[in-house]
Amino acid sequence: MNITRRLITAGLAAVGAGAALTVGASVDPAPAHAYDYYGALALSPSTGATGRAWDYPSESQAANAAQGACGYTDCRVVTTFVNGCGAIASSPSYWGYGRAPDLWTAQSYALSAAGGGYIYDWVCTSGHS
Amino acid sequence: MHRPNRLVAAVVALGAAAALSLTACSSDDSGEKAPASSDPAASELLTKAADSTEALKGAHITVTVNGDLPGMNATSVVADVNTDPVSGSGEATLNMGGTEAKAPFVYLDDRLYANVQDKGWIDYGDGRSIYDASKVLDPEAGVPAILRSLEGAQEAGKEDVDGVSATKVTGTVPASKVAGLTGATGKSATEATEALDTTVWVTDDNQVAKVEVAPAAETTVTVTLSDWNKTVEVSKPDDVETPKATPTTSAPADQPTREKAPN
Numbered sequence: 543m544n545i546t547r548r549l550i551t552a553g554l555a556a557v558g559a560g561a562a563l564t565v566g567a568s569v570d571p572a573p574a575h576a577y578d579y580y581g582a583l584a585l586s587p588s589t590g591a592t593g594r595a596w597d598y599p600s601e602s603q604a605a606n607a608a609q610g611a612c613g614y615t616d617c618r619v620v621t622t623f624v625n626g627c628g629a630i631a632s633s634p635s636y637w638g639y640g641r642a643p644d645l646w647t648a649q650s651y652a653l654s655a656a657g658g659g660y661i662y663d664w665v666c667t668s669g670h671s
Numbered sequence: 672m673h674r675p676n677r678l679v680a681a682v683v684a685l686g687a688a689a690a691l692s693l694t695a696c697s698s699d700d701s702g703e704k705a706p707a708s709s710d711p712a713a714s715e716l717l718t719k720a721a722d723s724t725e726a727l728k729g730a731h732i733t734v735t736v737n738g739d740l741p742g743m744n745a746t747s748v749v750a751d752v753n754t755d756p757v758s759g760s761g762e763a764t765l766n767m768g769g770t771e772a773k774a775p776f777v778y779l780d781d782r783l784y785a786n787v788q789d790k791g792w793i794d795y796g797d798g799r800s801i802y803d804a805s806k807v808l809d810p811e812a813g814v815p816a817i818l819r820s821l822e823g824a825q826e827a828g829k830e831d832v833d834g835v836s837a838t839k840v841t842g843t844v845p846a847s848k849v850a851g852l853t854g855a856t857g858k859s860a861t862e863a864t865e866a867l868d869t870t871v872w873v874t875d876d877n878q879v880a881k882v883e884v885a886p887a888a889e890t891t892v893t894v895t896l897s898d899w900n901k902t903v904e905v906s907k908p909d910d911v912e913t914p915k916a917t918p919t920t921s922a923p924a925d926q927p928t929r930e931k932a933p934n
Contacts, residue, residue, distance in 0.1 A: 640928070650916035662796055
């Protein structure tokens with residue numbers, strides 16, 4: 543997937559189809575030498591809503607996109623990552639967050655942080671699974 | 672309603688909603704699109720189909736996404752689901768960082784267990800990050816809800832769906848009614864009122880055969896139902912894991928790795 547495509551996809555993920563296209567179109571393409579793709583997960587503890595963003599050219603853009611996709615007033619970015627995956631785990635006592643180059647490890651870290659439980663949500667950037 | 676019924680209903684509703692949205696808009700004096708009035712025969716058919724879907728004991732379902740849909744990690748799902756109690760098993764195809772990965776799954780006792788890329792079975796809670804198959808037949812979040820919220824319903828002829836004769840109905844559905852099928856949980860999806868083009872195919876027995884919704888530009892979600900009232904045996908995988916590897920590096924100060932969950 544080329545960077546333009548990824549940007550559009552990320553935009554879509556962040557704010558929904560229509561708005562996503564607008565966001566994607568407004569982001570300048572990453573420099574040719576940059577191959578780092580950033581992702582983020584946002585969580586609204588009160589509603590359980592999540593927002594995902596992936597394949598953005600910067601951490602701040604990924605965080606903003608995830609926050610926007612989540613949408614609720616108490617949404618906050620709980621993990622960001624570059625060239626990898628992020629995961630949220632839920633246990634009766636804790637929300638746990640993990641990030642790693644692959645999904646299995648990110649999930650493991652999240653479950654470890656939560657003290658067990660289950661995987662609540664996850665997302666990976668291109669080329670990582 | 673039981674969870675299985677909700678799944679069937681959700682699928683039906685999705686199809687119906689999508690169908691309506693495809694054709695049911697007109698312009699009012701302000702230039703804004705307003706739902707066209709529904710054809711009585713089409714509305715009656717949708718009601719019967721929604722009732723039939725809510726009454727299903729089980730079904731074979733497929734979900735296919737064409738285009739980009741950020742709220743879904745899955746690009747396709749094939750499953751057999753029961754409604755009383757809600758359970759099911761199947762396989763999801765996931766978009767994993769630009770490549771496809773298979774994820775067999777089991778849904779049982781309000782938990783979805785999946786084995787992504789054959790790396791081991793993990794508990795995914797309600798399954799939102801794989802695909803919450805329990806929503807497809809859900810009366811309030813799935814196909815039935817879509818059928819009952821379809822505006823501007825119009826019959827658009829008959830077509831065969833997988834060899835079964837079905838009446839095609841088009842119209843629009845509020846975007847929030849589709850969130851259950853797409854898995855989107857963000858405010859923009861769950862509270863959206865935008866009218867989405869929707870098409871539903873209803874068999875001569877008033878069963879929903881297919882629902883197609885366009886939740887985004889150049890993106891469609893298609894749900895099919897078959898083997899209506901078929902039930903399947905579902906059991907929890909024997910080897911569900913809870914991997915707990917510990918990271919070797921510290922997380923940034925502004926991103927703690929855990930937070931207290933509300934009681």
